[in-house]
Amino acid sequence: MNIFTHILTGPITPDAHAAVLAAHAPHIASLQNDGSVGALLRFDGIVRRAEPSTADPSAHHDLLALDYQTYDPMAQRELDALAHRVATRYALYSLIALHSRGRVHVGEVSFVLQVAAPHRAEALAAMTDFIDDLKRDVPIWKHPVWAK
Amino acid sequence: MNIFTHILTGPITPDAHAAVLAAHAPHIASLQNDGSVGALLRFDGIVRRAEPSTADPSAHHDLLALDYQTYDPMAQRELDALAHRVATRYALYSLIALHSRGRVHVGEVSFVLQVAAPHRAEALAAMTDFIDDLKRDVPIWKHPVWAK
Amino acid sequence: MTIDVLIFGAASRAAGTDRVPVTVGDSPTTEHIAAALAEQHPALRFAVFAAHSPNSAPHAARLAVNHAFAPPGTIVHAHDEVALITLVSGG
Amino acid sequence: MTIDVLIFGAASRAAGTDRVPVTVGDSPTTEHIAAALAEQHPALRFAVFAAHSPNSAPHAARLAVNHAFAPPGTIVHAHDEVALITLVSGG
Numbered sequence: 001m002n003i004f005t006h007i008l009t010g011p012i013t014p015d016a017h018a019a020v021l022a023a024h025a026p027h028i029a030s031l032q033n034d035g036s037v038g039a040l041l042r043f044d045g046i047v048r049r050a051e052p053s054t055a056d057p058s059a060h061h062d063l064l065a066l067d068y069q070t071y072d073p074m075a076q077r078e079l080d081a082l083a084h085r086v087a088t089r090y091a092l093y094s095l096i097a098l099h100s101r102g103r104v105h106v107g108e109v110s111f112v113l114q115v116a117a118p119h120r121a122e123a124l125a126a127m128t129d130f131i132d133d134l135k136r137d138v139p140i141w142k143h144p145v146w147a148k
Numbered sequence: 149m150n151i152f153t154h155i156l157t158g159p160i161t162p163d164a165h166a167a168v169l170a171a172h173a174p175h176i177a178s179l180q181n182d183g184s185v186g187a188l189l190r191f192d193g194i195v196r197r198a199e200p201s202t203a204d205p206s207a208h209h210d211l212l213a214l215d216y217q218t219y220d221p222m223a224q225r226e227l228d229a230l231a232h233r234v235a236t237r238y239a240l241y242s243l244i245a246l247h248s249r250g251r252v253h254v255g256e257v258s259f260v261l262q263v264a265a266p267h268r269a270e271a272l273a274a275m276t277d278f279i280d281d282l283k284r285d286v287p288i289w290k291h292p293v294w295a296k
Numbered sequence: 297m298t299i300d301v302l303i304f305g306a307a308s309r310a311a312g313t314d315r316v317p318v319t320v321g322d323s324p325t326t327e328h329i330a331a332a333l334a335e336q337h338p339a340l341r342f343a344v345f346a347a348h349s350p351n352s353a354p355h356a357a358r359l360a361v362n363h364a365f366a367p368p369g370t371i372v373h374a375h376d377e378v379a380l381i382t383l384v385s386g387g
Numbered sequence: 388m389t390i391d392v393l394i395f396g397a398a399s400r401a402a403g404t405d406r407v408p409v410t411v412g413d414s415p416t417t418e419h420i421a422a423a424l425a426e427q428h429p430a431l432r433f434a435v436f437a438a439h440s441p442n443s444a445p446h447a448a449r450l451a452v453n454h455a456f457a458p459p460g461t462i463v464h465a466h467d468e469v470a471l472i473t474l475v476s477g478g
Contacts, residue, residue, distance in 0.1 A: 033255040035197025035211070042190045045268065045478055049183025063183070068477070069395055071470060074454035075477075099477060107181040111478050120193065120279060120387075128272060131478055139451070139470070140477030141396030193387055216386070217304055219379060222363035223386075247386060259387050268478075279387055287360070287379070288386030289305030 001087050002027050002094040002116075005079040007070055007140075011108035012044075012098050021114075024096060028116055031093045037116045041123040043131075045111035047104050062147040063106055070101040071139035078138045082130065090126040092117050097130070099140060149235050150175050150242040150264075153227040155218055155288075159256035160192075160246050169262075172244060176264055179241045185264045189271040191279075193259035195252050210295040211254055218249040219287035226286045230278065238274040240265050245278070247288060297322060299372060301333060301359075302379040307343035316340070326359040326366045329378060343382040388413060390463060392424060392450075393470040398434040407431065417450040417457045420469060434473040 002024060008016060031037045047066050070076075079097060087095045094116035104110040113130060117123035134140075150172060156164060179185045195214050218224075227245060235243045242264035252258040261278060265271035282288075300315045308314050318332040334344040359366050360379040372378055391406045399405050409423040425435040450457050451470040463469055 032194055035195070035254040038194050038196040040192040040194065043268065043271070044188040046180055046186050046188065047183070048186040048266070069399075071393070071395055071451075071454075071472070074451055074470070077454060106183040118196070120191065123191070124272060124276060131268060134478050135475065137456075137475070138477050139395065139472050139475055141473075142476045143396070143400070217308075219302070219304055219360075219363075219381070222360055222379070225363060282387050283384065285365075285384070286386050287304065287381050287384055289382075290385045291305070291309070 001092065003083045003087055005083045005097045007076050007079065007099050007101050009102045011100055011104045011110065012112050017112055020098060028094050031116060037093050039117045039120045039123040041127055042114040043127055044109050046109055047106050049106045063144055064147040065103050065105040065145040066110065067103050067143045067145055068101050068110065069141045069143065075139045082133050082137060086126050086130045090117060090122040092126055149240065151231050151235050153231045153245045155224050155227065155247050155249050157250045159248055159252045159258065160260050165260055168246060176242050179264060185241050187265045187268045187271040189275055190262040191275055192257050194257055195254050197254045211292055212295040213251050213253040213293040214258065215251050215291045215293055216249050216258065217289045217291065223287045230281050230285060234274050234278045238265060238270040240274055297374060299329060299378055301329065305382050307340055307380060307382045310339045311337060323371050326370045326372060329372060330359060333380065343380065388465060390420060390469055392420065396473050398431055398471055398473045401430045402428060414462050417461045417463060420463060421450060424471065434471065
C-alpha cells in the first residue's frame with residue numbers, strides 16, 4: 001500500500017499538490033499499468049464564501065478565509081493512522097491525503113484526498129469513510145475570518 | 149451549469165483529457181475563485197486485468213483489452229441527457245463526462261467523470277447516481293479481448 | 297412489413313450479425329416487434345425475453361426507436377430506426 | 388498537583404488562552420481532569436461536559452494524553468501533555 005499524508009501550512013496550491021503527486025505518481029502508474037487499479041478518485045475541498053459561521057449561523061457577512069488550527073504532531077499522527085485504517089479496510093492500492101494548517105482564503109484548496117482502488121465502490125466508500133472520520137478524530141479546527 | 153459529455157475513440161489519454169479540461173478549466177476556476185464551489189471530485193475508470201468475462205465468469209485468462217461498442221448517436225444523446233439530469237438534481241456547477249468507444253487496453257482509462265458541487269455530499273451522490281444510471285441507460289457494451 | 301432491428305453486445309455475438317429482419321403486421325408496436333424478434337430469431341430470445349414481459353427488470357432489454365427508448369405502445373413506421381438495447385455495460 | 392491542559396478551537400476562544408491549569412489530586416485519571424476543568428474553568432464547561440459523561444456522543448470532547456486519545460481511566464502523570472480535543476472541524 002502506498003500511503004502518504006501531510007499537513008502543510010497555507011493552501012494546497014496546484015504546485016504543492018503536483019510536487020506531492022510527482023513523488024507518488026510512478027508507483028500509482030505502475031499499479032495502473034499492470035491492471036490492478038480499476039478506479040482512481042480524487043477530491044479537492046475548497047473554501048466556500050458561504051461557509052456558515054459556527055458562532056453565528058445567521059451571519060450574512062462574506063467569508064474571507066478559514067484559519068485551520070492543528071494540534072501538532074497529534075493531527076499528523078491521527079491523519080496517518082486514519083489513512084492506514086481506511087486503506088486496509090478497503091484494500092486500497094494508494095491513499096494520499098493533504099490538509100492545510102493556517103489561513104486558506106475563499107476559493108483555495110484546504111484538503112485533497114486521492115485513492116486508488118480495485119473498483120469504484122471501494123474508492124467511493126473509502127473516500128466517504130475517510131472524510132467522516134477526519135471530521136471526528138483528527139484534531140484540526142477551523143475558524144472563520146470574515147471580510148470587514 | 150457547465151456540462152460537457154463526449155464519447156471518443158480509443159483510451160482517454162492524459163493528453164486527450166487535458167485538452168477537454170483546458171476548454172472548461174477557466175469557467176470552473178472562476179466558480180472556484182468566487183467561492184461557489186466547495187467540492188471538486190474526479191473519477192477515472194481504468195481497465196483492469198482481472199475483469200471477469202461475462203461469457204465465462206470462471207475464465208482465468210488474462211484480459212488484454214476491452215472493446216467498447218457504442219450505439220451512435222444514441223449513446224452520446226443518452227450520456228448528455230443523463231449529465232443534465234444529474235447536474236440538475238444535485239445543483240452541480242459543472243459535470244464533465246468522457247467515455248471511450250473501441251479498444252481500451254488494460255491499464256488505460258475508459259471513463260472519466262468530474263463534478264464541481266457546493267459540497268462534498270452532492271459531489272459524491274452525483275457521481276454515484278451518474279455511474280449507476282450510465283450502466284443502465286447509456287447504450288454502450290463492453291466485450292473482453294483475452295490475451296492468447 | 298419487414299423491419300430491420302439493430303442488435304449489439306451479447307445479442308449481436310449470439311446472432312452473428314449486427315442487424316436482423318423481422319416480419320410484422322402493419323403499424324406494429326414495439327411489443328409486436330419484440331415478440332417477432334423472439335419468435336423469428338431463437339438465438340435472440342435470451343436477450344429479448346424481458347423486453348416484452350410486463351415485469352421487465354430495470355436492466356432488461358428495451359427497444360429504441362430513432363435513437364430514443366420507446367415508451368410502451370410506440371407504433372413503428374417503415375423508415376424508423378429500431379434497435380434492441382440489451383443490458384448495457386459501459387463505465 | 389497542577390496540570391496544564393491545552394485547549395483549541397472554540398474552547399480556546401471562549402477561555403481567551405490556549406492552555407489552562409487544573410488542580411487535581413495525585414495520580415488523577417482523565418475523568419478527574421475533565422471534571423476539574425469544568426469546575427475550575429466555567430467558560431470551558433460547554434466544551435468539557437460531554438467528556439466526562441458516560442454517554443459521550445462520538446463527537447464529544449475527549450482528552451488526549453501525549454498526543455493520543457486517552458481510554459477511560461487513563462492515569463495522568465506530572466509531565467504528560469494533556470489536551471482537550473473538542474469537536475473538530477477539519478476537511
